[in-house]
Amino acid sequence: MIDRDAVIAVLDAISDPRTGQGIVASGLAKGLTVTSDRAGFVIEVAPGDTALYAPVRDAAEAALKAMPGMTRVSVVLSAEAVPAPARRGASLSPAAVEQGRPKAPVPTDRPAHVRRVLAIASGKGGVGKSTVAVNLACALSARGLSVGILDADVYGPSLPTMLGLSGKPGYEDGAMVPHEAHGLKAMSVGLLTQATDAMVWRGPMASQAITQMLTQTRWGTSEAPLDVLVVDLPPGTGDVQLTLIQKTPLDGVVIVSTPQEVALADARRAHTLFEKVGVPTLGLIENMSGDIFGRGGARAEAERLGVAFLGELPLDASLREGGDAGRPTTLAVPEGVVARCFAAVAARVSEALKL
Ligand SMILES: Nc1ncnc2c1ncn2[C@@H]1O[C@H](COP(=O)(O)OP(=O)(O)O)[C@@H](O)[C@H]1O
Ligand SMILES: [Mg+2]
DSSP states (O other): OOOHHHHHHHHTBOOTTTTSSTTTTTTOOEEEEESSEEEEEEEEGGGGHHHHHHHHHHHHHHHTTTTTOOEEEEEEEEEOOOOOOOOOOSOOOOOHHTTTOOOOOOOOOOTEEEEEEEEEEEETTTSHHHHHHHHHHHHHHTTTTTTEEEETTTTOHHHHHHTTOOOOOOTTEEEEEOOTTTEEEEGGGGTTTTOOOOOGGGGHHHHHHHHHHHHHHHOOOSSEEEEEEEOOOSSSHHHHHHHHHHSOOOSSSEEEEEESSSHHHHHHHHHHHHHHHHHOOEEEEEEBBBBBTBHHHHHHHHHHTTEEEEEEEEEEHHHHHHHHHHHHHHSSSTTTTHHHHHHHHHHHHHHHHOO
């Protein structure tokens, strides 16, 4: 039997690098759940702090796993979306959108030779948005479609790691040439700049860079158009997201959430934002679904919102390992639970996008 106080003592032996206090005492460990043989919690940090706290997550996971009788441990590191920066420019503020102002005009800068643009969004970071984007792109590609993936997550571009990409994109006849990885055409904001400071990507510059990657990249040609471009959007519902959503010609969005109520509330806000600008939510995916964080929350939320529930993705160590190694699990273990889940999601998304 695992004792809750013993779990807290183990966690408080690990210190929060910001405060120096134990991670429970400092309030860093949120939503601690302890059952007879399992434990899990969430570490929620500012977007710039994920690298600082990744070792804390790893240490907590290792320490809990070492407790006798512990069969399963889950520590999720989640980044809050950045509050909207002060900004000039003409785009609507989220508040204005909430008040039901007119819908944004249909963007005119559709990328050439791209049949559909599919966005992957989430209310907050760390919920598995990029994991879903990459694996869903692979599953769509496995259906015989020609697929591109654009990492537009200015707060934490993760495609370079998840697909094993490096180096700037090529440049030919006035257009950027995307990288090729695992049969996908890929571009990432993370490959365009050496700057590690997310600040440079705030506001108009971020949306300009992303519009450029969308429209000035040779995703397809007239002989060989791209069937679908999967866009990994920044998490949250701030101004950067809004500008992007308005400027990007999206045919549909898939929203990723973990089962906890806080994450679901953010997923709901994301859905509302897309709805207001006229982008259809193709459905919700529940990630890190399981008995530690609960399960079924996203399914119930999808029902409440009147959108499709696309499936649940279990907590699966191979997903993190595959991501870190640049080898998507869907391809590495094509008969596994994860690959089957994404194959089903890909089938539904293809149908919804008429691919
Ligand atoms: N179902 C899962 N099981 C285990 N680890 C996961 C799962 N989904 C995501 N992860 C891991 O959690 C971390 C955050 O996921 P990521 O896809 O980068 O989130 P986001 O793009 O929303 O910030 C990554 O290390 C990833 O490998
Ligand atoms: Mg990401």
